[in-house]
Amino acid sequence: MTTERTRIERYDPATVEPRWQARWDELGLYRTDLEDSSRPRFYLLTMYDYPSGDLHVGHWYVKTPTDAVGRYRRMHGDNVFFPVGFDAFGLPAENAAIKNRIHPARWTESNITKMRRQLRSMGASFDWSSEVVTCDPAYYRWNQWLFLRFLEAGLAYRATAPVDWCPNDGTLAREQVEGVERRCWRCGAKVEKRDLAQWFLRITKYADELLDFSGLDWPEPIRIMQTNWIGRSEGAEIVFTTAPDAHQPGGDELRVFTTRPDTLFGATFMVLAPEHPLVTRLTPPDRRAEVEAYVASSRAETEIERLSTDREKTGVPLGADAINPVNGERIPIWIADYVLAGYGTGAIMAVPAHDERDFAFATRFGLPIVEVIRAAGAAAPEGGLAAAYVSKAETDVMVNSGRFDGQPAPAGFRAVVEWLRSEGKADYAVTYRIRDWLISRQRYWGTPIPVVYCDADGIVPLPYDQLPVRLPETVDYQGSGDNPLRRDPAFLNTTCPRCGGPATRETDTLDTFIDSSWYWFRYLAPRFDDGPVDRAKVDRWTPVNQYTGGAEHAVMHLLYSRFFTKAMADCGLVSEREPFRRLFNQGQVLGADGERMSKSRGNVQDPDKLVAQYGADTVRLFLMFMGPWDQGGPWSPTGIGGVARFLGRAWTLALDPHGIEPGDPTSGSLPDGEDAAAAERAIRGAAHRTLATVTADYEAFHFNTMVARLMELSNLLFRYRGTSVAGGPAWDEALALLLLMLAPAAPHVTEELWSRRLAARGEAWRSIHTERWPAVDAAAAAVETRELPIQVNGKVRDRVEIAVGLSEAQVEALVLARPKVVAALDGKTPDRVIHAGGGRLVNIVLRG
């Protein structure tokens, strides 16, 4: 038991890690001075968490590499701000309340307490002094304030609309309804439609601006998803009129949106959404029963019917006609559920020859199909079109279109619109898929909407000085997901701020995505009392330099945050119009079964156990090492031992450079043919080359290769352990570089070794995390010789060690003299010799 190795104690994370965490806390090392303008500011933000009560490996996977980025930036002299907080409103608290008869606030509080402790065990450089908890009235008061401001600015409004309604969770946003089966994103229940008066935010006003990503360093897939979600499409709005008949005089306008005005002559019928306002008026008495039955069924059965997108089309004729403005022809009006009330004008002109859905509909109901667009030079199809011709070629021409015959389709688009426009029957139009943001929730555990309803004055916004409207402390749950605010007279009954008469409060609360749409502004001044944001700090510190989080928020949180920033800028609250300059989406860590981690699947990985066994540094490093950060993947702790071993070896290198390993026959002696000077050159060279690549890896968030490079350096140093150069100047420099490079990723063990190193040198303690990132010594990093692969016709036939800096002619002569090359040439003369990649490789090309 008295081997060399046991002379030093083993690394014991369980004592070292908490000690340094406490020390950092004591010193306030990560409390950012937001007023300090002597250094460049770096706002580092990671998505705040819902306080579910348990931190799992996924949380570590996002946060610890983000922390490494912050520590890396600090070592470059940046003033880094890295806050944390909790997204504390939301349904699980209410579900727990209903189930366990515990107040949502208590449940949330105790979860937060637990998660704070778990978060601290990461050893991350969070600035806890700026923590934000959204269910605190000191936070949600400002949600209410912003709502009132948006109301004044015309950005918030109330409207009755059919909304997606979940029996458990109340109203859902469009994007909270998932999949073809239209299930609730939280509880999975089937979603129905219901008419309710709701509050909306006018995100559509910013549709075009939200399509502009210039100046943003965001992942391409997120930009594409947002672009598709906004769904801008350019076309024309065209005015059809209803034709007179026995039951109504006609002349009503029927507006349709189309992206293909060049197909207008092929419009052989019209289709209205069942909810279209003119349906009742146009339907003659003898058709009423059937039409009303269809409208009723499409409302009731929409969810079930739309399970399948390729089910047969359904619809009924109204029994009225419309007049096609281009040729005055009467065409029948139908209603069908494939036309959506909420998109465009809720009515279409059907051109079966050139639209797949219209084609299917016309085929099903025997409606005429008139070909009006044809590929250049093509003949009329015999026996009619077999399918809709929908492709758009520049060379397509218009046919069967009166005086437009022979026009190329793209020109015809404009010609038709211009013509109808001059007659007041059409205009260019743009529509978007994106809808205004429905923010009302029929829930208790959220921000109360600060308006009252008064018999005399109608909808009255509360004055700013009456904020916050607090959630009542006592809640009467009756075991359902229903909103208990509606049964609370003390909350409900109030007086009208305008007339002083009796009034009732709004009982809906705000979507929790409101909270997360501006929280990073509040981090900068969480206790600021004169408004939601401290303008001076916000102007200095935003936009956020780096945001990290999951891609699942692509069209929700990340889009709402952009909208909020623009809306707040237009209200004069902030200057910048974009929240996050650079965005990185790390991948998802899945359960060992490859499924998303969830309690119900029982595949949640508890990091606390791993931390207890290996220490936080090992867990952090392992998560960075397991693969590219943006990839994620199924979780498996297999291999974590390798990372633990690496840190153990770094520990040994730092504290016991002269030890001799019993199992290593070469231990203590320099490699064959190497003297001490050569060994020191090799060590310095490797250290500085590692520094160069590791620096680049940190910049690019390539943490897996960063760790690999540090392992290589550690392996190299281990080779020299116990030799004459161990502990010498080159060794010492390399070891210092190793610790500095490792510090952002493994902050505790490096801090411990750094402190011992300073003590051993008689220097005063300073944290490794306040050291400067070292500079590469290019001379030391340079190599004198390199191995040159020699290819013949692209296949490697030989390798030769050559001096760096030989001319191509010299290399060529040397290479052609190699016996293996001569053999491979087989007496033939090279056609040419390619020196590739700046001398990295030579390829000798033989023809034939």
Next chain:
RNA sequence: GGGCGAGUGGCGAAAUGGCAGACGCGCCGGCCUUAGGAGCCGGUGUCACGUGAGUGACGUGAGGGUUCGACCCCCUCCUCGCCCACCA
């Protein structure tokens, strides 16, 4: 049906036009040990040949193309994952 992403050893992966498999796990052998589930050293893509140092062929989901040269670029297809889905 549409969009995005991914397919490389037994496993996590590296290499983004220039030596395929760095680094790590696992496995095999050795050292040290009362012991080894600790630590250290070495080996490890597949196949064939060779006692051996080694030599040769094959090899990045499939097929084609561009190139002196392709895991990487282009085309066609297959498989898997995520997101969206009648958007006129």
